[in-house]
Amino acid sequence: MNDRYALFLGCTIPARGRNYEMSARQVARRLDVEFVDIAEFCCCGFPVKSTFQKTALVLAGRNLALAEQRGLDICALCSACASSLAESAHQLNHNEELRNEINMELANFGLNYNGKTNVYHFTRILYEFVGLDKIKASITRELNGFRFAAHYGCHYLKPSEYFGRFDSPERPRSLDALIEATGAEAVQYQDKLQCCGGSVLAVDENLAFQMAGDKLSRLKQEGVDALISICPFCTVMYDDNQKKIESVIEKELGIPVLYLTQLFGLAMGLGGKELGLQMNKVKTRTLLERIESGEAIRSG
Protein backbone atom coordinates (compact mmCIF):
# COMPACT_ATOMS: atom_id res chain seq x y z
CA MET A 1 0.00 0.00 0.00
CA ASN A 2 1.27 3.39 -1.02
CA ASP A 3 0.17 5.99 1.54
CA ARG A 4 1.91 9.00 0.04
CA TYR A 5 0.25 10.87 -2.82
CA ALA A 6 0.49 14.08 -4.79
CA LEU A 7 -2.69 15.93 -3.80
CA PHE A 8 -4.56 17.17 -6.86
CA LEU A 9 -6.92 20.07 -6.11
CA GLY A 10 -8.00 21.06 -9.64
CA CYS A 11 -9.96 24.25 -10.35
CA THR A 12 -13.10 24.20 -8.25
CA ILE A 13 -11.64 23.32 -4.84
CA PRO A 14 -9.22 26.29 -4.49
CA ALA A 15 -11.94 28.66 -5.69
CA ARG A 16 -15.12 27.27 -4.14
CA GLY A 17 -14.31 24.19 -2.06
CA ARG A 18 -11.77 25.10 0.60
CA ASN A 19 -14.00 23.32 3.14
CA TYR A 20 -13.40 20.09 1.20
CA GLU A 21 -9.66 20.67 1.08
CA MET A 22 -9.40 21.54 4.80
CA SER A 23 -11.45 18.54 5.93
CA ALA A 24 -9.65 16.15 3.54
CA ARG A 25 -6.28 17.22 4.93
CA GLN A 26 -7.50 16.75 8.52
CA VAL A 27 -8.89 13.29 7.80
CA ALA A 28 -5.83 12.20 5.81
CA ARG A 29 -3.53 13.20 8.66
CA ARG A 30 -5.53 11.11 11.14
CA LEU A 31 -5.48 8.09 8.85
CA ASP A 32 -1.74 8.30 8.05
CA VAL A 33 -2.24 9.25 4.42
CA GLU A 34 0.44 11.75 3.44
CA PHE A 35 -0.36 14.46 0.89
CA VAL A 36 2.45 16.10 -1.06
CA ASP A 37 1.52 19.48 -2.54
CA ILE A 38 2.60 20.43 -6.05
CA ALA A 39 1.91 24.14 -6.48
CA GLU A 40 2.42 23.92 -10.28
CA PHE A 41 -0.58 21.66 -10.95
CA CYS A 42 -3.02 23.25 -13.45
CA CYS A 43 -6.51 22.27 -14.64
CA CYS A 44 -6.96 18.50 -15.18
CA GLY A 45 -8.17 19.07 -18.75
CA PHE A 46 -11.80 18.05 -18.27
CA PRO A 47 -13.34 21.50 -18.97
CA VAL A 48 -11.48 21.64 -22.29
CA LYS A 49 -12.26 18.11 -23.48
CA SER A 50 -15.45 19.08 -25.31
CA THR A 51 -13.69 21.74 -27.33
CA PHE A 52 -10.20 20.33 -27.90
CA GLN A 53 -9.64 16.84 -26.55
CA LYS A 54 -5.98 16.80 -27.50
CA THR A 55 -5.36 19.95 -25.48
CA ALA A 56 -7.18 18.33 -22.56
CA LEU A 57 -4.85 15.34 -22.84
CA VAL A 58 -1.80 17.63 -22.86
CA LEU A 59 -2.98 19.40 -19.70
CA ALA A 60 -3.60 16.04 -18.02
CA GLY A 61 -0.19 14.84 -19.21
CA ARG A 62 1.43 17.93 -17.73
CA ASN A 63 -0.03 17.09 -14.30
CA LEU A 64 0.81 13.39 -14.60
CA ALA A 65 4.40 14.30 -15.49
CA LEU A 66 4.73 16.64 -12.49
CA ALA A 67 3.66 13.82 -10.15
CA GLU A 68 5.91 11.33 -11.93
CA GLN A 69 8.94 13.62 -11.46
CA ARG A 70 8.44 13.21 -7.72
CA GLY A 71 7.79 9.47 -7.94
CA LEU A 72 4.20 9.85 -6.73
CA ASP A 73 0.75 8.68 -7.69
CA ILE A 74 -2.05 11.25 -7.69
CA CYS A 75 -4.88 11.54 -5.17
CA ALA A 76 -7.74 13.64 -6.57
CA LEU A 77 -10.49 15.10 -4.41
CA CYS A 78 -12.70 16.10 -7.35
CA SER A 79 -14.42 13.29 -9.25
CA ALA A 80 -14.17 15.05 -12.63
CA CYS A 81 -10.41 15.47 -12.09
CA ALA A 82 -10.07 11.84 -10.99
CA SER A 83 -11.89 10.59 -14.06
CA SER A 84 -10.17 12.88 -16.53
CA LEU A 85 -6.68 12.18 -15.15
CA ALA A 86 -7.31 8.42 -14.83
CA GLU A 87 -8.56 8.22 -18.40
CA SER A 88 -5.59 10.23 -19.67
CA ALA A 89 -3.17 8.09 -17.65
CA HIS A 90 -4.78 4.98 -19.07
CA GLN A 91 -4.30 6.27 -22.61
CA LEU A 92 -0.78 7.61 -22.12
CA ASN A 93 0.57 4.78 -19.96
CA HIS A 94 -0.38 2.11 -22.50
CA ASN A 95 0.19 3.83 -25.83
CA GLU A 96 3.76 4.83 -26.56
CA GLU A 97 2.97 6.46 -29.87
CA LEU A 98 0.36 8.73 -28.29
CA ARG A 99 2.69 9.45 -25.38
CA ASN A 100 5.41 10.56 -27.79
CA GLU A 101 2.95 12.85 -29.54
CA ILE A 102 1.87 14.42 -26.23
CA ASN A 103 5.48 14.69 -25.05
CA MET A 104 6.18 16.96 -28.03
CA GLU A 105 3.66 19.37 -26.52
CA LEU A 106 4.87 18.83 -22.96
CA ALA A 107 8.23 20.19 -24.11
CA ASN A 108 6.48 23.60 -23.91
CA PHE A 109 6.54 23.11 -20.15
CA GLY A 110 10.00 21.53 -20.05
CA LEU A 111 8.39 18.24 -19.09
CA ASN A 112 8.38 14.66 -20.30
CA TYR A 113 6.00 11.90 -19.26
CA ASN A 114 7.09 8.26 -19.10
CA GLY A 115 3.73 6.67 -18.32
CA LYS A 116 4.27 5.82 -14.65
CA THR A 117 1.61 7.75 -12.74
CA ASN A 118 -1.58 6.18 -11.36
CA VAL A 119 -4.60 8.22 -10.33
CA TYR A 120 -6.99 7.57 -7.44
CA HIS A 121 -9.97 9.39 -5.99
CA PHE A 122 -9.48 10.06 -2.25
CA THR A 123 -12.72 8.17 -1.53
CA ARG A 124 -11.28 5.11 -3.23
CA ILE A 125 -8.07 5.43 -1.21
CA LEU A 126 -10.14 5.57 1.98
CA TYR A 127 -12.25 2.58 0.99
CA GLU A 128 -9.71 0.37 -0.70
CA PHE A 129 -6.31 1.22 0.77
CA VAL A 130 -6.94 2.72 4.22
CA GLY A 131 -9.86 0.36 4.78
CA LEU A 132 -13.02 0.39 6.86
CA ASP A 133 -11.38 -1.17 9.94
CA LYS A 134 -8.82 1.59 10.31
CA ILE A 135 -11.49 4.23 9.72
CA LYS A 136 -13.78 2.69 12.35
CA ALA A 137 -10.90 2.64 14.82
CA SER A 138 -10.36 6.39 14.29
CA ILE A 139 -13.95 7.28 15.17
CA THR A 140 -14.48 8.80 18.58
CA ARG A 141 -18.03 10.12 18.15
CA GLU A 142 -20.33 7.50 16.64
CA LEU A 143 -23.16 8.95 14.58
CA ASN A 144 -25.75 6.30 15.44
CA GLY A 145 -29.27 7.37 14.61
CA PHE A 146 -28.29 9.86 11.90
CA ARG A 147 -29.45 9.24 8.34
CA PHE A 148 -27.24 10.30 5.45
CA ALA A 149 -27.71 9.91 1.70
CA ALA A 150 -24.72 8.93 -0.43
CA HIS A 151 -24.30 10.86 -3.66
CA TYR A 152 -21.85 8.90 -5.81
CA GLY A 153 -22.02 11.27 -8.74
CA CYS A 154 -20.75 10.04 -12.08
CA HIS A 155 -17.00 10.34 -12.41
CA TYR A 156 -15.97 8.65 -9.17
CA LEU A 157 -16.71 5.23 -10.70
CA LYS A 158 -17.15 5.88 -14.42
CA PRO A 159 -15.89 5.13 -16.99
CA SER A 160 -15.36 1.96 -14.94
CA GLU A 161 -12.75 0.59 -17.34
CA TYR A 162 -10.31 3.25 -16.12
CA PHE A 163 -10.90 2.56 -12.42
CA GLY A 164 -10.21 -1.15 -12.39
CA ARG A 165 -13.89 -1.69 -11.44
CA PHE A 166 -13.08 -1.56 -7.70
CA ASP A 167 -16.80 -0.92 -7.11
CA SER A 168 -19.83 -1.56 -9.29
CA PRO A 169 -20.86 1.45 -11.40
CA GLU A 170 -24.45 0.19 -11.39
CA ARG A 171 -24.82 -0.97 -7.78
CA PRO A 172 -22.03 0.75 -5.87
CA ARG A 173 -21.41 0.12 -2.18
CA SER A 174 -18.19 1.93 -1.28
CA LEU A 175 -19.62 5.31 -0.27
CA ASP A 176 -22.51 3.70 1.64
CA ALA A 177 -20.00 1.52 3.50
CA LEU A 178 -17.87 4.57 4.36
CA ILE A 179 -20.93 6.42 5.71
CA GLU A 180 -21.91 3.35 7.75
CA ALA A 181 -18.39 3.23 9.21
CA THR A 182 -19.33 6.34 11.24
CA GLY A 183 -22.25 4.45 12.82
CA ALA A 184 -24.81 6.41 10.76
CA GLU A 185 -27.38 4.91 8.42
CA ALA A 186 -26.72 5.18 4.67
CA VAL A 187 -30.22 5.83 3.34
CA GLN A 188 -31.25 3.86 0.26
CA TYR A 189 -33.29 6.03 -2.08
CA GLN A 190 -34.60 6.10 -5.61
CA ASP A 191 -32.32 7.71 -8.21
CA LYS A 192 -29.30 7.36 -5.93
CA LEU A 193 -27.04 7.28 -8.99
CA GLN A 194 -28.65 10.31 -10.62
CA CYS A 195 -26.18 12.83 -12.11
CA CYS A 196 -26.08 16.31 -10.48
CA GLY A 197 -26.47 18.00 -13.87
CA GLY A 198 -23.44 20.23 -13.29
CA SER A 199 -21.96 19.55 -16.73
CA VAL A 200 -24.86 21.25 -18.53
CA LEU A 201 -24.94 24.26 -16.21
CA ALA A 202 -23.00 26.33 -18.77
CA VAL A 203 -25.38 25.31 -21.59
CA ASP A 204 -28.84 25.09 -20.04
CA GLU A 205 -29.10 26.28 -16.45
CA ASN A 206 -32.77 25.38 -16.11
CA LEU A 207 -32.15 21.77 -17.17
CA ALA A 208 -29.22 21.47 -14.76
CA PHE A 209 -31.33 22.81 -11.87
CA GLN A 210 -34.21 20.47 -12.73
CA MET A 211 -31.83 17.50 -12.55
CA ALA A 212 -30.38 18.53 -9.21
CA GLY A 213 -33.83 19.53 -7.95
CA ASP A 214 -35.24 16.06 -8.68
CA LYS A 215 -32.74 14.42 -6.37
CA LEU A 216 -33.05 17.04 -3.64
CA SER A 217 -36.87 16.73 -3.69
CA ARG A 218 -36.58 12.98 -3.30
CA LEU A 219 -34.23 13.45 -0.34
CA LYS A 220 -36.61 15.95 1.23
CA GLN A 221 -39.31 13.23 1.16
CA GLU A 222 -36.88 10.74 2.67
CA GLY A 223 -36.11 13.16 5.48
CA VAL A 224 -32.34 12.70 5.42
CA ASP A 225 -30.03 14.61 7.78
CA ALA A 226 -27.63 15.51 4.95
CA LEU A 227 -26.52 14.61 1.45
CA ILE A 228 -22.94 13.30 1.40
CA SER A 229 -20.85 14.47 -1.56
CA ILE A 230 -17.37 13.50 -2.74
CA CYS A 231 -17.08 16.01 -5.59
CA PRO A 232 -16.83 19.82 -5.48
CA PHE A 233 -18.73 20.12 -8.73
CA CYS A 234 -21.69 18.13 -7.37
CA THR A 235 -21.53 20.26 -4.22
CA VAL A 236 -21.70 23.46 -6.27
CA MET A 237 -24.95 22.10 -7.69
CA TYR A 238 -26.57 20.78 -4.50
CA ASP A 239 -25.21 23.23 -1.92
CA ASP A 240 -24.14 26.49 -3.61
CA ASN A 241 -27.12 26.44 -5.97
CA GLN A 242 -29.74 25.00 -3.62
CA LYS A 243 -31.42 28.40 -3.12
CA LYS A 244 -31.73 28.91 -6.90
CA ILE A 245 -33.01 25.36 -7.30
CA GLU A 246 -35.66 26.02 -4.67
CA SER A 247 -36.98 28.91 -6.75
CA VAL A 248 -36.87 26.92 -10.03
CA ILE A 249 -38.77 23.92 -8.65
CA GLU A 250 -40.85 26.07 -6.26
CA LYS A 251 -40.16 23.91 -3.26
CA GLU A 252 -38.42 24.53 0.03
CA LEU A 253 -35.48 22.17 0.52
CA GLY A 254 -32.97 23.16 3.20
CA ILE A 255 -30.94 19.96 2.89
CA PRO A 256 -27.39 20.27 4.27
CA VAL A 257 -24.69 18.98 1.93
CA LEU A 258 -21.53 17.67 3.61
CA TYR A 259 -18.37 16.38 2.08
CA LEU A 260 -17.61 12.83 3.17
CA THR A 261 -14.41 14.19 4.70
CA GLN A 262 -16.42 16.67 6.81
CA LEU A 263 -18.63 13.82 8.03
CA PHE A 264 -15.54 11.78 8.92
CA GLY A 265 -14.01 14.77 10.69
CA LEU A 266 -17.13 15.22 12.83
CA ALA A 267 -17.13 11.50 13.66
CA MET A 268 -13.45 11.82 14.62
CA GLY A 269 -14.40 14.51 17.12
CA LEU A 270 -13.11 17.53 15.17
CA GLY A 271 -14.83 20.90 15.44
CA GLY A 272 -16.89 22.51 12.70
CA LYS A 273 -14.35 25.27 12.14
CA GLU A 274 -11.44 22.92 11.45
CA LEU A 275 -13.61 21.24 8.82
CA GLY A 276 -14.71 24.49 7.19
CA LEU A 277 -18.38 23.83 8.01
CA GLN A 278 -19.03 27.58 8.14
CA MET A 279 -18.30 27.66 4.39
CA ASN A 280 -21.12 25.25 3.56
CA LYS A 281 -23.93 27.24 1.97
CA VAL A 282 -26.95 25.41 3.42
CA LYS A 283 -26.64 25.95 7.15
CA THR A 284 -25.23 23.01 9.08
CA ARG A 285 -25.51 24.56 12.56
CA THR A 286 -28.51 22.50 13.72
CA LEU A 287 -26.92 19.29 12.50
CA LEU A 288 -23.63 20.19 14.18
CA GLU A 289 -25.40 20.99 17.46
CA ARG A 290 -27.22 17.68 17.37
CA ILE A 291 -23.97 15.82 16.76
CA GLU A 292 -22.09 17.75 19.44
CA SER A 293 -24.86 17.40 22.01
CA GLY A 294 -24.35 13.66 21.88
CA GLU A 295 -27.81 13.03 20.45
CA ALA A 296 -26.21 10.48 18.21
CA ILE A 297 -24.84 8.40 21.01
CA ARG A 298 -28.03 8.61 23.08
CA SER A 299 -30.29 7.51 20.25
CA GLY A 300 -27.86 4.77 19.25
Add this chain to the structure above:
Amino acid sequence: MSRKPDFKYILSQIHGAENLLNCYACGTCTAGCPVRALDERYNPRKIIRMVILGRTEILAGDEIWLCTSCYTCQERCPQDVKITDLIVALRNLAVAEGHLPPGIAMQSKFVAEFGRLYELSDFDNKKREKLGLPVLQISFKEVAQVFPEHSKSKDKETEK
Protein backbone atom coordinates in the same frame (compact mmCIF):
# COMPACT_ATOMS: atom_id res chain seq x y z
CA MET B 1 -30.95 18.78 -45.06
CA SER B 2 -27.37 17.88 -45.74
CA ARG B 3 -26.16 14.33 -46.30
CA LYS B 4 -22.55 13.32 -46.18
CA PRO B 5 -22.30 9.55 -46.61
CA ASP B 6 -18.74 9.34 -45.30
CA PHE B 7 -19.53 11.33 -42.12
CA LYS B 8 -19.50 8.15 -40.02
CA TYR B 9 -16.07 7.17 -41.33
CA ILE B 10 -14.62 10.61 -40.64
CA LEU B 11 -16.03 10.57 -37.13
CA SER B 12 -14.90 7.03 -36.33
CA GLN B 13 -11.32 8.16 -36.91
CA ILE B 14 -11.57 10.46 -33.90
CA HIS B 15 -10.66 9.15 -30.45
CA GLY B 16 -13.74 7.91 -28.65
CA ALA B 17 -15.86 7.30 -31.73
CA GLU B 18 -14.04 4.19 -33.00
CA ASN B 19 -16.87 1.73 -32.20
CA LEU B 20 -19.60 3.89 -33.67
CA LEU B 21 -20.51 1.39 -36.41
CA ASN B 22 -21.23 -1.33 -33.82
CA CYS B 23 -24.51 0.39 -32.94
CA TYR B 24 -27.60 -1.73 -33.66
CA ALA B 25 -29.99 0.94 -32.40
CA CYS B 26 -31.31 -0.94 -29.35
CA GLY B 27 -31.95 2.31 -27.49
CA THR B 28 -30.41 1.26 -24.16
CA CYS B 29 -28.55 4.58 -24.16
CA THR B 30 -31.67 6.69 -24.49
CA ALA B 31 -33.64 4.55 -22.04
CA GLY B 32 -31.17 5.20 -19.21
CA CYS B 33 -30.27 8.80 -20.04
CA PRO B 34 -31.00 11.22 -17.16
CA VAL B 35 -31.14 14.20 -19.53
CA ARG B 36 -33.59 12.45 -21.85
CA ALA B 37 -35.83 11.83 -18.83
CA LEU B 38 -36.27 15.60 -18.48
CA ASP B 39 -35.69 17.01 -21.95
CA GLU B 40 -36.97 15.52 -25.21
CA ARG B 41 -34.41 17.41 -27.26
CA TYR B 42 -31.67 15.00 -26.19
CA ASN B 43 -31.70 11.48 -27.60
CA PRO B 44 -28.35 9.67 -27.92
CA ARG B 45 -29.79 6.85 -30.03
CA LYS B 46 -31.11 9.38 -32.53
CA ILE B 47 -27.79 11.25 -32.59
CA ILE B 48 -25.97 8.01 -33.50
CA ARG B 49 -28.56 7.24 -36.20
CA MET B 50 -28.14 10.69 -37.68
CA VAL B 51 -24.37 10.28 -37.77
CA ILE B 52 -24.67 6.91 -39.51
CA LEU B 53 -27.08 8.43 -42.04
CA GLY B 54 -24.59 11.22 -42.75
CA ARG B 55 -26.78 13.99 -41.37
CA THR B 56 -24.09 16.54 -40.57
CA GLU B 57 -26.57 19.20 -39.39
CA ILE B 58 -26.24 17.52 -35.98
CA LEU B 59 -23.00 19.51 -35.61
CA ALA B 60 -24.78 22.86 -35.74
CA GLY B 61 -27.57 21.96 -33.32
CA ASP B 62 -28.00 22.22 -29.55
CA GLU B 63 -28.47 18.49 -28.94
CA ILE B 64 -24.87 17.37 -28.66
CA TRP B 65 -24.21 19.98 -25.97
CA LEU B 66 -26.89 18.63 -23.61
CA CYS B 67 -24.97 15.49 -22.56
CA THR B 68 -23.84 15.73 -18.91
CA SER B 69 -21.09 13.13 -19.49
CA CYS B 70 -22.53 10.90 -16.75
CA TYR B 71 -21.41 7.80 -18.72
CA THR B 72 -24.57 5.81 -17.92
CA CYS B 73 -25.08 4.99 -21.60
CA GLN B 74 -21.44 4.16 -22.15
CA GLU B 75 -21.40 1.72 -19.22
CA ARG B 76 -24.55 -0.02 -20.47
CA CYS B 77 -24.05 -0.16 -24.23
CA PRO B 78 -24.14 -3.87 -25.21
CA GLN B 79 -22.16 -3.09 -28.37
CA ASP B 80 -19.32 -1.25 -26.63
CA VAL B 81 -20.02 2.03 -28.37
CA LYS B 82 -18.30 4.66 -26.23
CA ILE B 83 -21.31 6.92 -26.44
CA THR B 84 -20.17 9.65 -24.04
CA ASP B 85 -16.79 9.75 -25.79
CA LEU B 86 -18.56 9.78 -29.16
CA ILE B 87 -20.46 12.91 -28.09
CA VAL B 88 -17.11 14.50 -27.17
CA ALA B 89 -15.77 13.60 -30.63
CA LEU B 90 -18.86 15.20 -32.22
CA ARG B 91 -18.39 18.34 -30.10
CA ASN B 92 -14.75 18.57 -31.18
CA LEU B 93 -15.85 18.39 -34.83
CA ALA B 94 -18.57 20.97 -34.20
CA VAL B 95 -16.04 23.32 -32.59
CA ALA B 96 -13.69 22.90 -35.55
CA GLU B 97 -16.59 24.09 -37.74
CA GLY B 98 -17.23 27.07 -35.49
CA HIS B 99 -20.25 25.81 -33.54
CA LEU B 100 -20.03 26.01 -29.78
CA PRO B 101 -22.22 27.46 -27.02
CA PRO B 102 -20.84 30.66 -25.45
CA GLY B 103 -20.69 29.07 -21.99
CA ILE B 104 -18.42 26.29 -23.25
CA ALA B 105 -16.24 28.73 -25.19
CA MET B 106 -15.81 30.70 -21.97
CA GLN B 107 -14.58 27.63 -20.07
CA SER B 108 -11.82 26.98 -22.60
CA LYS B 109 -10.89 30.64 -22.62
CA PHE B 110 -10.52 30.73 -18.84
CA VAL B 111 -8.39 27.59 -18.75
CA ALA B 112 -6.13 28.97 -21.54
CA GLU B 113 -5.79 32.30 -19.74
CA PHE B 114 -5.58 31.31 -16.08
CA GLY B 115 -4.51 27.64 -16.24
CA ARG B 116 -7.66 26.88 -14.27
CA LEU B 117 -11.39 27.28 -14.70
CA TYR B 118 -11.35 30.06 -12.10
CA GLU B 119 -8.76 32.79 -11.80
CA LEU B 120 -6.83 32.70 -8.53
CA SER B 121 -5.20 35.89 -7.21
CA ASP B 122 -2.64 36.80 -4.57
CA PHE B 123 -5.63 37.57 -2.37
CA ASP B 124 -6.79 33.94 -2.68
CA ASN B 125 -3.32 32.76 -1.71
CA LYS B 126 -3.38 35.08 1.33
CA LYS B 127 -6.71 33.55 2.36
CA ARG B 128 -5.20 30.09 1.90
CA GLU B 129 -2.22 30.97 4.08
CA LYS B 130 -4.55 32.22 6.80
CA LEU B 131 -6.34 28.86 6.76
CA GLY B 132 -3.03 27.01 6.90
CA LEU B 133 -3.27 25.85 3.27
CA PRO B 134 -0.25 25.86 0.93
CA VAL B 135 0.16 28.63 -1.65
CA LEU B 136 -0.68 27.73 -5.28
CA GLN B 137 0.84 28.85 -8.57
CA ILE B 138 -1.55 31.46 -9.99
CA SER B 139 -0.07 32.23 -13.39
CA PHE B 140 0.41 29.66 -16.16
CA LYS B 141 1.77 31.51 -19.19
CA GLU B 142 2.72 28.34 -21.10
CA VAL B 143 -0.75 26.78 -20.90
CA ALA B 144 -2.15 28.99 -23.68
CA GLN B 145 0.54 27.59 -26.01
CA VAL B 146 -1.00 24.10 -26.00
CA PHE B 147 -4.35 25.37 -27.30
CA PRO B 148 -4.88 25.14 -31.07
CA GLU B 149 -4.12 28.30 -33.08
CA HIS B 150 -7.71 28.83 -34.19
CA SER B 151 -8.90 28.97 -30.60
CA LYS B 152 -6.79 31.99 -29.78
CA SER B 153 -7.81 34.46 -32.46
CA LYS B 154 -11.34 35.20 -31.30
CA ASP B 155 -14.19 33.97 -29.15
CA LYS B 156 -16.25 31.88 -31.47
CA GLU B 157 -19.90 31.78 -30.61
CA THR B 158 -22.86 30.09 -32.18
CA GLU B 159 -25.35 32.21 -34.03
CA LYS B 160 -28.15 31.40 -31.60
